[in-house]
Amino acid sequence: MLLDAGHEVVVLDDLRTGHRVALAPDATHVDLPVHEAAQVLTREAGFDGVLHFAALIAAGESMVKPELYWHNNTVGSLALIDAVRAAGIPRLVFSSTAAVYGNPTELPIPETAVKAPTNTYGATKLAVDMALTSEAIGHGLAAVSLRYFNVAGAHLTDDVALGERHDPETHLIPIALDVAAGRREKLQLFGDDYPTVDGTCVRDYIHVADLARAHLLALDAATAAQHRVYNLGNGNGFTNRQVVDVVREVTGHPLPVEMAPRREGDPAELVASSRLAREELGWVPQKPTLHDMVGDAWTFYRTHITDQA
Numbered sequence: 064m065l066l067d068a069g070h071e072v073v074v075l076d077d078l079r080t081g082h083r084v085a086l087a088p089d090a091t092h093v094d095l096p097v098h099e100a101a102q103v104l105t106r107e108a109g110f111d112g113v114l115h116f117a118a119l120i121a122a123g124e125s126m127v128k129p130e131l132y133w134h135n136n137t138v139g140s141l142a143l144i145d146a147v148r149a150a151g152i153p154r155l156v157f158s159s160t161a162a163v164y165g166n167p168t169e170l171p172i173p174e175t176a177v178k179a180p181t182n183t184y185g186a187t188k189l190a191v192d193m194a195l196t197s198e199a200i201g202h203g204l205a206a207v208s209l210r211y212f213n214v215a216g217a218h219l220t221d222d223v224a225l226g227e228r229h230d231p232e233t234h235l236i237p238i239a240l241d242v243a244a245g246r247r248e249k250l251q252l253f254g255d256d257y258p259t260v261d262g263t264c265v266r267d268y269i270h271v272a273d274l275a276r277a278h279l280l281a282l283d284a285a286t287a288a289q290h291r292v293y294n295l296g297n298g299n300g301f302t303n304r305q306v307v308d309v310v311r312e313v314t315g316h317p318l319p320v321e322m323a324p325r326r327e328g329d330p331a332e333l334v335a336s337s338r339l340a341r342e343e344l345g346w347v348p349q350k351p352t353l354h355d356m357v358g359d360a361w362t363f364y365r366t367h368i369t370d371q372a
C-alpha cells in the first residue's frame with residue numbers, strides 16, 4: 064500500500080518469523096535485526112518515516128522466555144528509537160496491541176483505559192508505548208501507537224496475496240482453517256464458562272487490509288512532539304463459537320470442536336472502542352464482517368498456504 068501511494072520503501076526484517084515471499088519486489092529488503100537499524104537509518108538516506116512492526120508476538124511463550132521478549136521487543140525498539148533520533152527522522156508509527164490493557168475494566172475499551180498487561184508480551188509493548196511518549200515530549204518525535212485487536216483476513220489484490228502464517232500458529236481463525244483443510248483433526252476452544260452469550264471468549268477482529276490502511280492515515284496524521292494512540296478494532300465482539308460457525312459456513316466443513324479448560328490470563332471479553340481512530344484519522348473499516356475476514360483468509364489459505372517459504 065505504501066508503494067501504491069508512491070513511497071519508496073525499505074523493509075528491515077531478519078525474517079526470524081517472517082517470510083521471504085511476503086516481501087514486495089519493489090521494496091528494498093535489508094536483512095538485519097531491528098537492534099541494528101542505525102546501519103540503515105542514516106541522515107544521508109533521508110527517510111521521512113518509520114513503521115515499526117518487528118516483534119515476537121506469542122503471549123504464552125513470553126511467559127516462559129520473558130528475557131527473549133524484553134530483548135527483542137523492548138530493547139530492539141529502544142535501539143530503533145535511538146537510530147530514528149540520530150538520523151533526524153520525524154515520524155514513527157508503532158504496532159502496539161490490545162494486550163496492554165489486560166483484563167479490561169470498561170467495554171468497549173477506550174485508549175484511556177487502565178493498562179495492566181497480564182502477560183510479558185503486553186508488558187514489552189506497553190514499555191515501548193511509554194518510551195514513545197517520552198521521545199515525543201523530550202525530542203519532538205511525531206509518534207503514533209496503533210493498538211491492534213485480533214488481526215484476521217488476508218490482503219488480496221490482482222498482484223498481491225498476503226495472509227497469516229505464524230509458526231506455531233496460535234490464532235483461532237488460521238487454526239480453524241487448518242482443520243477445514245484436513246491438516247488438524249479438531250479445534251480446541253479454551254473455556255466455555257465465561258460470562259458471555261455462549262460461554263466462550265469474545266474478541267474483536269480487524270481485517271489486515273483495514274489495519275494497513277490505518278497505518279497510512281497515521282503517517283499523515285503524525286504531529287511533531289505528540290504521541291497519539293489509537294485502538295484498531297471494529298467495536299463488535301464475536302465469541303469463539305460464533306467465529307467457528309462462520310468458518311463452517313465459509314468452508315463447508317463441519318469443524319469438530321473440543322472444549323478445553325480456560326487458559327491462564329485470557330480475559331472474557333476484549334472489544335475496542337475505535338471511535339478516536341474514526342474521528343481523528345478518518346479511518347473507516349471497509350471489511351468489518353467476520354465473513355469478509357474468514358472468506359479472504361480461506362481464499363489465501365487454499366491458494367497459497369502450501370508453498371510456505
Ligand SMILES: NC(=O)c1ccc[n+]([C@@H]2O[C@H](COP(=O)([O-])OP(=O)(O)OC[C@H]3O[C@@H](n4cnc5c(N)ncnc54)[C@H](O)[C@@H]3O)[C@@H](O)[C@H]2O)c1
Pocket residue numbers: 075076077078079080081082095096097098115116117118119120135139158159160161210211212213214215228229
Ligand atoms: N497478529 C495480530 O493479531 C497482532 C495483534 C496485535 C499486535 N500485533 C503486532 O503486529 C506486529 C506484527 O505482527 P504479525 O502478526 O505480523 O507477526 P509476524 O511474526 O508475522 O511479524 C513480525 C515480523 O517482525 C520480524 N521481526 C521480529 N523481531 C525482529 C527483530 N528483532 N529484528 C528484525 N525483524 C524482526 C519478523 O521476522 C516478522 O517478519 C507485531 O509488532 C505484533 O506485536 C499483531
